Amino acid sequence: MEKTIKNVDELFEMLDSSFRTEKQFWEPFYSNRQRLIPFFVNKPCENLVSYIEDGKIHAGKAMELGCGPGRNALFLASRGFSVDAFDLSEVAIEWAKERAKEAGLNINFKCESVFNLAPQQEYDFVYDSGCLHHLLPHRRVQYIQMIYNGLKPQGYFGLTCFAPVTERLADLN
Numbered sequence: 001m002e003k004t005i006k007n008v009d010e011l012f013e014m015l016d017s018s019f020r021t022e023k024q025f026w027e028p029f030y031s032n033r034q035r036l037i038p039f040f041v042n043k044p045c046e047n048l049v050s051y052i053e054d055g056k057i058h059a060g061k062a063m064e065l066g067c068g069p070g071r072n073a074l075f076l077a078s079r080g081f082s083v084d085a086f087d088l089s090e091v092a093i094e095w096a097k098e099r100a101k102e103a104g105l106n107i108n109f110k111c112e113s114v115f116n117l118a119p120q121q122e123y124d125f126v127y128d129s130g131c132l133h134h135l136l137p138h139r140r141v142q143y144i145q146m147i148y149n150g151l152k153p154q155g156y157f158g159l160t161c162f163a164p165v166t167e168r169l170a171d172l173n
């Protein structure tokens, strides 16, 4: 089928349609909680813990993007942050809400794509663990712009990307 692309939005939509639908991938991914997936364990990222314990980031309003079952949002809330946490998987968000309830923590978990967010200078800290590298390359500039707009002027953005263990071992040799 031929289609004339008339603007950037239409170009991005055309590129989107060439790839898998993220929601279809992530819902079944989270349906079995017993799978041996490192980030299914309810422990925060080590780097995130160090930012807080070393006093680099202080409690304030935080946003977690692609929060999954909520391990980092839970940690931030336990350290006094007010947390909004988003993920496009309903299954992951339900799991995160259960964890928050069990821990007695009040966190605003919401099932939403990061591309539907438009915060304006609201957050002291924005955190992404493993979400950016799942976003299609042509959409990443839009994502970074959303984060930039959402941070307060002196706010911080923390980013963690995952790498295969084999590459990490090669780095060590």
Ligand SMILES: C[S@@+](CC[C@H](N)C(=O)[O-])C[C@H]1O[C@@H](n2cnc3c(N)ncnc32)[C@H](O)[C@@H]1O
Binding pocket: 022, 026, 039, 040, 065, 066, 067, 068, 069, 070, 071, 072, 086, 087, 088, 089, 092, 112, 113, 114, 115, 128, 129, 130, 131, 134, 135
């Ligand atoms: C590798 S997992 C990491 C989960 C969590 N951040 C952690 O470290 O435990 C990536 C997460 O990004 C979410 N994700 C991918 N694309 C997204 C989008 N457009 N909007 C919101 N979440 C998204 C997925 O549903 C998945 O939960």
